[in-house]
Amino acid sequence: MTTASVAQRSSAFARPTAKTGVWSWMTTVDHKRIGIMYGVTAMVFFVLGGVEALLIRLQLATPEGQVLSADQYNQLFTMHGITMIFLVVMPLGAAFFNYMMPIMLGARDVAFPRLNAFSYWAFLGGGIFMYSSFFINQAPDGGWFGYAPLSVKLPGHGMTVYALGLIILGISSTVAAVNFLTTIVNMRAPGMSLMRMPVFVWMTFVVQFLLVFALPVLTVALFQLLFDRTLGTQFFGDSTSNPILWQHLFWLFGHPEVYILILPAMGIVSEILPVFSKKPLFGYPVVVFSGIAIGFMGWGVWAHHMFAVGLGPVANTAFALSTMFIAVPTGVKIFNWIGTLWGGSIRFKTPMLFSLGFIAMFIIGGLSGVTHAIVPHDYQQTDTYYIVAHFHYVLFGGAIFGLFAGIYYWWPKITGKLLDERVGRLHFWLMLIGFNLTFAPFHILGLQGMARRTYQYPKNYGFDFWNLVSTVGAFVIALSILTFFWNVIKTRKRGETAGADPWDGRTLEWTIPSPPPEYNFAEIPVVHALDDFWHRKYVEDKEGRLVPVPAGAQEAAGHATEGYGGDDHGIHMPSQSYMPLIAAIGLPIVGWGITFEQYWLAIVGGVVTFAGLYAWALEPSTEELH
Ligand code: HEM
Numbered sequence: 001m002t003t004a005s006v007a008q009r010s011s012a013f014a015r016p017t018a019k020t021g022v023w024s025w026m027t028t029v030d031h032k033r034i035g036i037m038y039g040v041t042a043m044v045f046f047v048l049g050g051v052e053a054l055l056i057r058l059q060l061a062t063p064e065g066q067v068l069s070a071d072q073y074n075q076l077f078t079m080h081g082i083t084m085i086f087l088v089v090m091p092l093g094a095a096f097f098n099y100m101m102p103i104m105l106g107a108r109d110v111a112f113p114r115l116n117a118f119s120y121w122a123f124l125g126g127g128i129f130m131y132s133s134f135f136i137n138q139a140p141d142g143g144w145f146g147y148a149p150l151s152v153k154l155p156g157h158g159m160t161v162y163a164l165g166l167i168i169l170g171i172s173s174t175v176a177a178v179n180f181l182t183t184i185v186n187m188r189a190p191g192m193s194l195m196r197m198p199v200f201v202w203m204t205f206v207v208q209f210l211l212v213f214a215l216p217v218l219t220v221a222l223f224q225l226l227f228d229r230t231l232g233t234q235f236f237g238d239s240t241s242n243p244i245l246w247q248h249l250f251w252l253f254g255h256p257e258v259y260i261l262i263l264p265a266m267g268i269v270s271e272i273l274p275v276f277s278k279k280p281l282f283g284y285p286v287v288v289f290s291g292i293a294i295g296f297m298g299w300g301v302w303a304h305h306m307f308a309v310g311l312g313p314v315a316n317t318a319f320a321l322s323t324m325f326i327a328v329p330t331g332v333k334i335f336n337w338i339g340t341l342w343g344g345s346i347r348f349k350t351p352m353l354f355s356l357g358f359i360a361m362f363i364i365g366g367l368s369g370v371t372h373a374i375v376p377h378d379y380q381q382t383d384t385y386y387i388v389a390h391f392h393y394v395l396f397g398g399a400i401f402g403l404f405a406g407i408y409y410w411w412p413k414i415t416g417k418l419l420d421e422r423v424g425r426l427h428f429w430l431m432l433i434g435f436n437l438t439f440a441p442f443h444i445l446g447l448q449g450m451a452r453r454t455y456q457y458p459k460n461y462g463f464d465f466w467n468l469v470s471t472v473g474a475f476v477i478a479l480s481i482l483t484f485f486w487n488v489i490k491t492r493k494r495g496e497t498a499g500a501d502p503w504d505g506r507t508l509e510w511t512i513p514s515p516p517p518e519y520n521f522a523e524i525p526v527v528h529a530l531d532d533f534w535h536r537k538y539v540e541d542k543e544g545r546l547v548p549v550p551a552g553a554q555e556a557a558g559h560a561t562e563g564y565g566g567d568d569h570g571i572h573m574p575s576q577s578y579m580p581l582i583a584a585i586g587l588p589i590v591g592w593g594i595t596f597e598q599y600w601l602a603i604v605g606g607v608v609t610f611a612g613l614y615a616w617a618l619e620p621s622t623e624e625l626h
């Protein structure tokens with residue numbers, strides 16, 4: 001090709017170069033910026049899902065509540081569940097996969113930077129698409145697990161939006177998973193063997209496998225649901241179709257999904273406990289292998305969500321046993337965490353408090369989970385508030401506490417400022433107290449027989465007191481979240497500067513400046529051990545006590561603790577692009593077109609997406625050189 005034709009083609013598809021301002025964010029392919037966008041967006045959805053929860057709790061504060069109609073209630077609990085799972089916990093995990101995982105591996109970016117941007121924009125598009133249904137007062141209203149045939153028969157657009165929205169979000173997560181798997185397999189720094197990877201990266205790895213295999217199952221079921229609703233097919237909706245087919249498909253996705261939600265938090269906590277106990281993680285290989293074991297065993301337990309549908313004693317017994325078995329690798333992790341704390345010199349900083357809160361609350365949720373594994377017990381509990389108690393202990397007490405631990409831990413790396421410890425402690429205690437006030441009473445209400453997904457309960461059933469307590473608790477949680485936002489605002493300008501390594505960390509992200517430069521590492525590090533950074537800082541004396549390596553010796557050995565990001569040596573980073581954004585914009589447009597049966601609109605959306613993908617393939621690999 002002649003020089004002239006290169007120049008011509010690159011001017012047709014010039015790559016954007018803005019380094020600041022809105023366009024620099026819209027066109028970014030930097031994994032750190034994408035991580036921040038995931039985090040901020042997930043927080044916005046957390047507030048929305050929280051407001052929905054507060055409305056639900058206001059309605060249930062007293063018997064025969066009048067705040068919401070039955071229809072509004074159905075929409076709110078469905079959107080609350082969908083929001084918290086798909087728009088809060090999964091993307092908060094993705095925020096850390098994006099921001100931290102490449103740095104912890106010693107890489108400069110993920111394997112496919114533009115695909116990474118596309119994942120984010122598709123996630124945002126899917127979320128906006130779902131929420132747009134509130135404007136026509138027809139949000140999804142068939143529960144987050146959308147049981148068919150109900151979800152086929154429900155009138156209005158709600159469950160069509162559900163199917164399409166989850167398909168869009170599934171595209172986002174699937175391409176992200178492929179991207180992260182490739183990154184972990186191919187982009188580790190020299191010496192970073194698999195068994196030297198930080199546990200958080202390992203758990204990320206397991207989660208991406210789960211996503212790649214679990215999401216297609218859901219996607220198939222969602223397409224069938226969509227076809228039943230829009231084209232009149234009969235996969236689920238008719239008297240001849242199998243009434244529990246949907247449940248099998250959904251939970252074959254849904255149980256791996258709960259590990260997709262919890263494993264990132266387990267990884268985060270496994271990073272934090274060693275740092276704040278000044279000890280290596282107890283039994284690193286066991287924590288890794290139990291995570292992998294969970295990844296495999298998670299496929300063999302789905303029918304514990306279906307004990308009451310009448311699968312018969314053989315199936316029920318088999319799934320009861322497999323469910324009790326999967327508690328073993330989970331229990332193993334808990335022993336490893338406690339072993340890490342044992343004899344450590346513990347610093348109760350905010351990330352540590354949230355990690356300890358995670359362990360305690362997750363144990364409660366795990367134990368009530370094992371009680372559902374006992375089939376006769378589950379007959380009693382299913383569809384009651386006891387189940388709602390259980391999954392909030394694992395999803396909120398577990399995942400959300402673990403993710404907040406990560407936020408407090410990595411905040412100084414991401415922003416360069418420490419969050420305030422006093423406000424952080426206040427946030428933690430308010431959240432812990434509010435959480436238990438809200439959800440512990442659900443165990444009692446459930447065992448008393450209060451049904452979930454019901455917008456009112458009658459007087460004189462003995463449900464009044466604990467419901468009121470729970471509603472008060474929900475507002476205490478809301479207050480705790482406000483405390484967090486206050487902490488963010490307060491420390492934005494006046495916060496203490498963090499420096500590269502504020503917590504005396506063990507992993508590679510603490511070797512580079514806070515916030516990291518665009519290229520992360522001026523020189524790609526060479527890794528010699530698990531917890532490599534720690535070994536550069538400390539050696540053991542004859543009695544096994546830790547002694548810091550003298551600063552001079554570090555320099556001499558080429559193991560500087562800071563200053564990796566000094567000079568960029570002309571490092572070449574991937575160029576920005578408009579195309580991921582354009583390709584993603586088409587997706588919700590297709591969704592609206594199908595929902596309202598305006599097929600021309602769906603075609604417009606499809607054309608936009610394909611144009612974006614086409615131009616993506618053709619655009620020059622770097623920005624024009626002037
Ligand atoms: C402010 C905190 C929260 C409160 C007060 C709250 C309250 C509730 C209540 C009362 C229900 C039951 C509604 C019903 O069955 O009629 C519910 C359902 C649910 N919640 Fe939460 N929740 C909170 C946070 C969370 C979080 C953090 C998650 C997940 C990470 C979550 C996930 C779910 C799910 C999946 C459902 C089931 C929805 C369905 O049945 O389709 N919630 N929540």
Ligand SMILES: [Cu+2]
Pocket residue numbers: 254255258301302304305
């Ligand atoms: Cu399950």
